[in-house]
Amino acid sequence: MTTLYEIDAKTIDGETRPLRDYAGKTLLVVNVASKCGxxxxxxxxxxxxxxxxxxGLVILGFPCNQFGAQEPRPESEIATFCSSNYGVSFPMFAKIDVNGADAHPLYKFLKRAAPGVLGSEAIKWNFTKFLVDKSGKVVKRYAPTDTPESIEKDIEAAL
Structure with a gap:
């Protein structure tokens, strides 16, 4: 896989979505969970x-249950939780693995393009964020402790 746009992902509603649909957009890709700090x-x-x-910003949320079983719900309940508690209107996807043998191809791509501390590719926890520019290049990886507000300037620059 050479580009992010060659990858498909299943939406939270079960439809296959080619990531090429987001070509020309600035993306913030986040692995999320509803029972996380x-x-x-x-x-x-x-x-x-x-x-x-x-x-041109699109946030893509990918629920993940690999960290402390903090996303045990099925997709339908995740969608309801996000909508009713946070008014989430950005695209949400089906639950995935971000680490290990079954890691989603998107996360394999993101981790290779932007390794973490000391070159580690592993995602350490929920709410790790990846900023992707309009051409599909990964600009930066952010730790779970980096709040959305703290990365706003980087997003503005990428737009």
Missing amino acids: FTPQYAGLEALYRKYADK
């Missing part, structure tokens, strides 16, 4: 999406 970041992510969507 960082879950309130959904509010900040949604605020960024509403503020910058008309300028």
